[in-house]
Amino acid sequence: MIELVGKAVYLIRGKLLMDAESVTYDDINRQLEQQGLPLLSAGPDALARSKSGTIASQILLQHNQSQDEQNLKLRFDALASHDITYVGIVQTARASGLREFPVPYVLTNCHNTLCAVGGTINEDDHVFGLSAAERYGGIFVPAHQAVIHQYMREMMAGGGRMILGSDSHTRYGALGTMGVGEGGPEIVKQLLRRTYDIPYPEVIAVYLEGQPGPGVGPQDVALAIIKAVFANGFVKNKIMEFVGPGIANLTVDYRNGIDVMTTETTCLSSIWSTDDRVAAYLGLHGRPDAYRALEPAEISRYDGAIRVDLSRIEPMIALPFHPSNAYPIRELNENAAAILGQVEEEGRRQLENPKLEFKLSQKIAGGRLRVDQGVIAGCAGGTFENIAAAAAILENGSTGNGQFALSVYPASQPVNLAVIRSGLAERLLQAGVTLRTAFCGPCFGAGDVPANGGLSIRHSTRNFPNREGSKPANGQIASVALMDARSIAATALNGGRLTAASEVSAPVSAVAYTFDKKVYENRVYDGYGKPHPETELKFGPNIADWPKMISLPENLLLKMAAVIHDPVTTTDELIPSGETSSYRSNPLKLAEFTLGRKVPQYVGRAKDFQGLEQERQRLLAEGTAHEPQSTELGRIFLTLFGDEEPTPEKVHQTLVETGLGTVIFARKPGDGSAREQAASCQKVLGGWANIAVEYATKRYRSNLINWGMLPFVIPEDYLPEFAVGDFIYIPMIREAVQSGAAEIQAFLINADGRKPFRLWLPNLSADDRAIILAGCLINYYGQESK
Template sequence: MKLHEGGVYLVNGTELIPEGPEAAAQISAKTGAAVSKEEAAKNTIAYGILKDHNTSGNMDKLKIKFDKLTSHDITFVGIIQTARASGLEKFPIPYVLTNCHNSLCAVGGTINEDDHMFGLTCAKKYGGVYVPPHQAVIHQFAREMLAGGGKMILGSDSHTRYGALGTMAMGEGGPELVKQLLSQTYDINMPGVVGVYMTGEPQHGVGPQDIALAIIGAVFANGYVKNKVMEFVGPGVSNLSADYRIGVDVMTTETTCLSSIWRTDEKIKEFYDIHGRSEDYKELNPGNVAYYDGMIEINLSEIKPMIAMPFHPSNVYTIEELNANLMDILDDCEKRALVSLDGAVDFTLKDKVRNGKLYVDQGIIAGCAGGGYENICDAADILRGTSIGPDEFTLSVYPASTPVYMELVRNGAVADLLETGAIVKTAFCGPCFGAGDTPSNNGLSIRHSTRNFPNREGSKLQNGQIASVALMDARSIAATAANKGYLTSAADMDTEYTKPAYHFDKTIYENRVFDSKGVADPSVEIKFGPNIKDWPQMSALPQNMVLKVVSEIHDPVTTTDELIPSGETSSYRSNPLGLAEFTLSRKDPAYVGKAKEVQKAQKAIEEGNCPLEALPELKPVMDTVRKTFPDAGEGNLGVGSTIFAVKPGDGSAREQAASCQKVLGGWANIANEYATKRYRSNLINWGMLPFLIEEGDLPFANGDYLFIPEIRKAVEEKASDITAYVVKGDHLEEFHLKMGELTDDEREIILKGCLINYNRVN
């Protein structure tokens, strides 16, 4: 794999010419025409799709309107509640509500099904589509029923990626979907486009997860594709089936790219034909000369079976390398655990080594990444006639949709898997986010799923429980299962893959999915379960602000799972105050109490009372502030909390990573950089200031109070540099913050306190 340092031209889809003084002459010699860099940049597939969906008339400042929206049951309640508060009367474009996350009653009671009934009645009232639990995971339903060549889809799940089918899709926090529901736009600068030039074809036993992990390992840490579009081109693309491309594509989220798109061909046309949607196919190719801001060259023939060790998809090795250097790599995992787990529990994988081999406790093939038809067929071929054994090792397989499941039943793959001792379950995303199949304490699970962050397998550090996940392809998981848990590469298995044809049967969808066909019925009464709560009132941005630092995180990257845990907390997603109790619970258990204590002062201000009485420790702080700013106080002051993290926001699109902080009185984040565009957008949409501070020694520490004078004026006047002060006893120490570029609408959202206030219909 090669990463080019600068821009690259792709000529006739088959030849790469690096940007440089000789590039123009080389291109002219091959094409007979001169093409400027600016014109060539317009010849990418991504540019054409973005242009077709841009409403601003300015391709540098995009205002995108999407063709379709999709959400699952962790996010759609909050999204619709926010839109309802802003006057929603009808879904203006197709909006699909799937139920693939809250499918288990993790906390008992009626909470989960109450959310589902909320979704069904909203689909009826506002004119949407409702997919019942266990029918399909969000992304598989989108592939089967929503994607279309040249289209754009916005989803409230970070793995919203349908580029292999010619659809540019993006995963964002819920407020961005709210904007689309209110006929507003998705506003971004024109993103860079990085080419992924594929040659060769995969080796025997190498699956899509292997290709994906190799890419993630090459580009995550260096930010090569961060907030850019990955465009897959080159002759190697044609050597991959549609299912294979989909399996690579869905994992591009873990590179931190903005979106993805692939060139399409007869294999993608066949996919649409099989699904009865031939009219949705569109051939997509870059122009004769296309310019890319970067280029990743991949020889598919050189990729070997891979494994991503805990605790990140970028912590990758070939399985061959792991087995050859086992103890050294396990030692490195222990060192990473000291950072990721903060020493909360003892962690080791060295006790998994038996006779020089790594033994794993569990295998999972599931979700939008692993649950595809070809992955499971190939796994069944490897396992046919074997046994997973009667010991600790278990294997669970989750087909990504009921149509996939039905075809696996019909072709005998399910029977082959069940005979080995494996369990085949219904479509469910739980193994991807920590709400199912949790191993025993100290267990190691190998999974063809999307993430292996801490607690993604369901353990609870705060209770002294720890298990961990390594990501692998379904084929190598099956090979490991055939060896009863001893880590094995599929390349070592002499398996003849049968590659049975796929036949899509949408009968189950016709029988069970509610589709309004876009027709709203205002007479429908929405069903509200007792756990479904409205968002609390949120104040506008004050003129001056006092912030207390209530958490300080120095990990290189902070995931959204650490900001608000996934897993069992998902059942509380419809209750803002209930969910907020879990904020940072696995990273900083003291955070919630500290934030609530500071919030007392702001609540006092909002109620017309004295904040100094509600929060006595604030009095000496204000005494110091007023020495320099005597007018700071009554009528022009806000009090809240903030956290510092080096690089927060990697991972999920869940808006709750930001909204829970806001519900607890958070006014800002301070970071050296934000891991993803979507997390920064979530902060902004919840009225939180996305402060940036230069990397280096921090001028403040956890527990310090900060004073930011004229912050409202700074936002209004688009100040690039914001003067702030640390309150140090009887004096103030000056330091400086930035916020990065904000659109006019984003500034107005922050000024009004949140997107709800910005759109609220009184």
């Protein structure tokens, strides 16, 4: 079904994969001759140039502003944010000297769409967003019009382009656009005409062959790939380039559905070969000039490959609590008790709450899992073809009048209009489906929250713990399994008993999609290239500026506020999704939720220690820092002197030069969302660092750096036994960062005494170091403007 090739390969004429380490030019021609294919037109030196023959290489080098092709400085063609990120981004950019948006910047309103939490604050954010689009020359997509990525597919993506979005599922590779999802500060850099800086990434060929069988949808293919590559990090921070003859057997909607899920592999970006079907898609959306034929060079070299036989993919289900926890539905139905028992055991370890009873095996009825709810939504599920396929399965059927319920959210109003005009809406509604408007809520816990103990099957992007909106602090537990719209519809037809779409007889929908641009022309504000600097930004009472942040002190004394030994820590666990999204325009209020579902004590611990740092700064400002006035502050600083009897001058010097802050340890933090708040909330509460064995994604590490936090790593073999309450003293940290030191001397201070150990800061660029030294990106730009 899926084969991983962990060594360099050549792709020849887009058809043949060959071992790049052992094959010669003559070998390639012999293979071509044996298959009756034309011989190579390029000479033997084409092998030496083959690394630049990938589609990814062609696009990256066209967008590189640097003369160094190994260390890229990229400028993007367009930017995108939604209503839980754009307020903070505009505020940061405004504080850093923003005058106008230099490229098309799309502000969508697809997350806090319902305006259901916190009184006026969600709509206040929307009003702010429109005023920002008017002032700086942006594109504003009002609530209910489109989810962010569907709008970008319909209106902005095109061949050879690059788009940066402040949402992790920024993926438009099937349309020939390399999309990258990053935290807000990277958007700020682009708004200020700076660059996105990365080492040249590895490129992995995803070689598709064959054709999907009946009932197999794009989510099934995506889950099978994620299962194969997530745990081993096969494509982590790399680019997935989709090639091979199987692409021609997939519609563009189908390709988009696979592509958007590549985020869950932890890859950096994705890109596909394009063809006449892509040209037709862009033409249908009124943008034929956006098409560009993209294909690898005659010989292109990749750093590895994933071979996918589409004909062998089965309908899949990703069980809680990760998209990689995937099984064929057939296999789960054959071994439900054993598989669900394993999932329960792992789930209880992740939840770390003995009061919550996570029991999926209780839902087995007649040998099959019985689910409580179905949802087809968002950038992954809410496309026209997915909805049409579900309607074909449910036609003349029923979702039943029991507990099971099915909701469908078209991904944009043009899709919704097409669903209505084609008669699909009537079929769905008659079957008992609830039809909604464009909204991302079911994907991150702000819509269709199931009952306590419930299991929801969703064609959406993620199924992390509490991603469906349950609140463990209130004694609630629910969970999500990911499936394709086709199998969700088949399960609905079977009253909620888990059923693969391949088990039901349903015709492939022949309903053609028509796109009506008037929906957007009559509602979307398009001010790109037409800024109105006289427009005042409209601030609601919840919108707040970032608090002041100091530059990196000479030394740091950090207190361990959380220790997490889970294999992976998601951004949902670092800062919960769902109702907290309403507070992302107010850094102080949002920070109250930090680690709230994982380590509820974190906020109190961080604020207590932050109070001591605030006392330190007050003493310095008053000039009374010869002797710490707080017993606790004095006791903490005495640990730095050991048996030495410090003089008042020594105490004063230490207070001046040693900042206090908190640190968290997590083995592999940062999987999931691009949300910068996973890092910024820690900084708002006085955090100065994370310590990890490795970081799950580049974007989380970038968020730490952009908020002035130190992204330390420790190899497994050197890992001390950290405990909450331990102190970590890092003398001369500022000097170490300035000098570019990759290995840092530190001391672990606890009841057992003071022990030296090492921390590592690898791969920090000069700009990374400058941002950390300044204390955050805002300070860095503020220094430059002086």
